[in-house]
Amino acid sequence: MESYDVILIGAGHNALVCAAYLLKAGYSTLLLEKRSIPGGAATTEELMPEEAPGFKFSPCAINHIFIHLGPVVEELQLAKYGLEYIWCDPVVFCPHPDGKYFLARRSIEETCQEIARYNTRDAAKYAEYMDFWQRFVSMVVPIFNSPPKSLVDMAGNFNGNNFKNMLSLLGPANETLDLIRTALTSPRDQINEYFDSEFLKAPLARLSGELSNPPSQKAASFGAMMMALRHNPGMARPKGGTGALSEALVRCVQDLGGKILTDRPVKQILIDDGKAVGVRLTNGQEYRAKEGVISSLDAKRSFLHLIDASDVDRADSKLRERVDRRIACHNEAILKIDCALSEAPRFIHHNHQDEFLHGSVLIADSMDHVELAHTDPEIGRIPDENPSMYAVVPSVTDPTLAPEGKHTLWIEFFVPYDIAGAKGTGIKGTGWTEELKNRVADRVINKLADYAPNVKDAIIARHLESPPELEERIGVVKGNYYHLDMTLDQMMCFRPLPELANYGTPIENFYLTGAGTHPGGSISGLPGRNCARVFLQHKQPIAQTIKDAGNTVVSAAKSTLDLFKSDSKS
Ligand SMILES: Cc1cc2nc3c(=O)[nH]c(=O)nc-3n(C[C@H](O)[C@H](O)[C@H](O)COP(=O)(O)OP(=O)(O)OC[C@H]3O[C@@H](n4cnc5c(N)ncnc54)[C@H](O)[C@@H]3O)c2cc1C
Incomplete structure (x- = not known):
């Protein structure tokens, strides 16, 4: 029977990213993908080869934003493996029934000029709105880039700019309370608080809803990030379609010695004495995993379909019911x-x-x-x-x-x-x-x-x-493109459930990654990268902790220097 250090279930972009980091750390890995091509919701395909030959489509994800908030593209040297991003500018166009239109350019200043053609007050307010959300983004980026329960990791990601923006949002008590209040409000209420014109309010509401919430949903104002991020870091598409990202990742994984097998649907995760030891395919073939099994499918599929109920119950008697009934799709x-x-x-x-x-x-x-x-x-x-x-x-x-x-x-x-x-x-x-x-x-x-x-x-x-x-x-599950809902109660240390939120699970050597884990759905590669970090922290606790603590010290020193620099400028 073939045996690897780690077996990953699925070969979507997050599993590919996770595998690449594990390979770099010296672990042999096998990815098993049910489809005939890797990539999951990040592919380019000729969907109509007979009626429309030569047309290439991205059937799922198209616009890449979140991946530019983390270091995956640089760390895995994806340009070397053929990935080339084309940046969009303008970033949004929304025609309004009355003949006006909202045109957002990558530059906030130029976007304000576009809005000012119709409403100068809204244009000035747009700059204020974006200033708030950009500082918010700067504050949360270090959290996206670390396992949600790892303070050392998180601290290591903060630089002077992040700290400054965090302090500007959290500063005196009233500002902190105002930030919490903003987090609790709905996109609709916040948009109404700032703006008057419908031609502007409607597209902002639409983008807030890209996290699949109606604009009136309370505690969903953070959806405003979907516009803020289009300004900075910006929005891009891989040349050749979204699948070009997965293809670059495949080349990277293979170059590092990893193996990817397609048309291999996994039917069962094998548990022996409370420990994940391998997988069985639908055709009965088995593969052994010496160090761990990582599922890039969400918790519902992983715990309710792929693992024998008695094995889950032995690890945590309440887990199946919580996964089944508490996680919302x-x-x-x-x-x-x-x-x-x-x-x-x-x-x-x-x-x-x-x-x-x-x-x-x-x-x-x-x-x-x-x-x-x-x-x-x-x-x-x-x-x-x-x-x-x-x-x-x-x-x-x-x-x-x-x-x-x-x-x-x-x-x-x-x-x-x-x-x-x-x-x-x-x-x-x-x-x-x-x-x-x-x-x-x-x-x-x-x-x-x-x-x-x-x-x-x-x-x-x-x-x-x-x-x-x-x-x-x-x-x-249920066609949920983020694996599970992206609501505040299912984000960060709650994603998918508090007890599963740090990629590890109650079953020894069994881990979760993918869109159903922090920081969630979309093209980012961050669930994959974060999961690999936790895996390595578990397997090489001393080496990894020293590495992470070293990064934290370097980052803290850099932050202090950055703050001094910016203070001396102001
Ligand atoms: C229509 C649509 C539009 C979208 N638009 C955007 C966008 O513009 N920008 C953006 O950032 N995000 C977008 N998204 C979301 C984004 O594509 C996903 O959140 C992201 O790709 C999820 O990646 P993943 O690797 O975590 O999981 P997936 O891509 O779901 O990968 C999981 C993999 O596991 C495989 N698999 C499933 N079951 C098994 C099994 N039993 N055995 C073996 N393999 C299995 C699947 O085939 C798949 O390849 C969109 C999604 C959809 C559906």
Whole structure:
């Protein structure tokens, strides 16, 4: 039987990142992936090779933001393995029904100038709003880059700038209380507190909702980060599509001696005497793991489907019930629409410029429009009477994705996983059918055509994927693209549950990584990197603690110097 130090279940980008760090530390690793290609929700695929040959699509993630908050790309030298990022600027375009439009450029100052065309007060307020959220981001980045329960690691990530921004937010008691109050409020309340114009409020609400919360949800104001991060560090896409990231990671892992096997669905994690010792595939084949098994599937799949119930109960008698009933995966999911186009959409009612298509194109007419886009799916209704959506035309900035002169269109539309009143019918009993998918997609395209009328005739072919089909393809529970909800009660040291939040589990040698662990879903590689750190801390406690403590001392010295430098400048 083949034997490795570590076996990773799944070969999404987080498992690949985790494997690369373990290989660098000298552990032999095997990644077992159920699909025929690695990457998970980070792939590029020719979705319609017959109707639209030569068009390449990213069926899931498209815009890379969070990965630029951490050191994964540099530390793993992914440029050497072929990864090249194309930065977006402008970063957001949102046409408004009254003819105005929100155009966010990467520079906050230039964005304020765009807003000032319509409202000078809102423009000034935008600078203030962004200043707050940028300092907030600076404060949380060190936390994203460390295991949520590791204070030494966290401290090591703070530099002078982070400290200064943290102090500016936490300073006197009233400021600290105000920060806590802001954290407890909703995106909607906060946006109303700052701004007057709907053309600006609606796209800000839409982006806040990218963490899949309605704008009115209390304790979700941190969704404002989704706009703040588009300014700094910015938003980029790998040349060749999102899959180019996974391909670079695959080359890196293989170069370091790691092994990746595709078409290998794992059926069971083997536990012996309370310890994870290997895995069994659906075809019965077994692989042994000498040092550990790491699952990049979320806690529900890992503990409820892959491990024998008696083994989980022996480790923690309450765990199965808590995983089953406490972890929330709401009903909101995505109908994904990918189109091959003969020409790029033209927003003729809104001063169309090709550069408007560089970033995220949002159809969000008002905050109420965005609200319904989230609340309807939650109760099983499809909000397709007046669809709000998020579109991207990736081929505008990366012509390698389509035949010359042609384009690709990526649309994300929030829909329910389970359709109300249709339980037990359609795909996986969710109520979704081919006919329904097409009907909803027609409505989404019609709405987009209200703004870009040429889009309908430009469609050469389209590919639709409903939530249960996404679940079938990459395994995500209820089509949840973040593995589990990104709400404050399921973030940081609560993700996925307090007792599982530091990547280790009550089962010896069994670890969790992936979007269902801190800091969560999206393309960041940070769950993978953090998990590898914890694994190494467990296996090489002295060496790793000395290394981490050394980093902390260096960082503290650097912070003090930075603070002195900035004080002497001011
Ligand atoms: C439609 C959509 C749009 C998105 N847009 C963005 C975006 O623009 N920007 C962004 O940052 N994020 C976006 N995301 C989210 C992001 O793609 C994911 O959160 C992220 O890719 C998760 O990566 P992961 O490695 O943790 O998990 P996954 O990518 O889910 O990887 C898990 C892997 O495990 C495999 N697997 C499952 N079960 C088994 C098994 N039993 N045995 C072996 N292998 C198994 C799967 O096939 C998969 O390859 C989007 C997601 C979706 C679905």
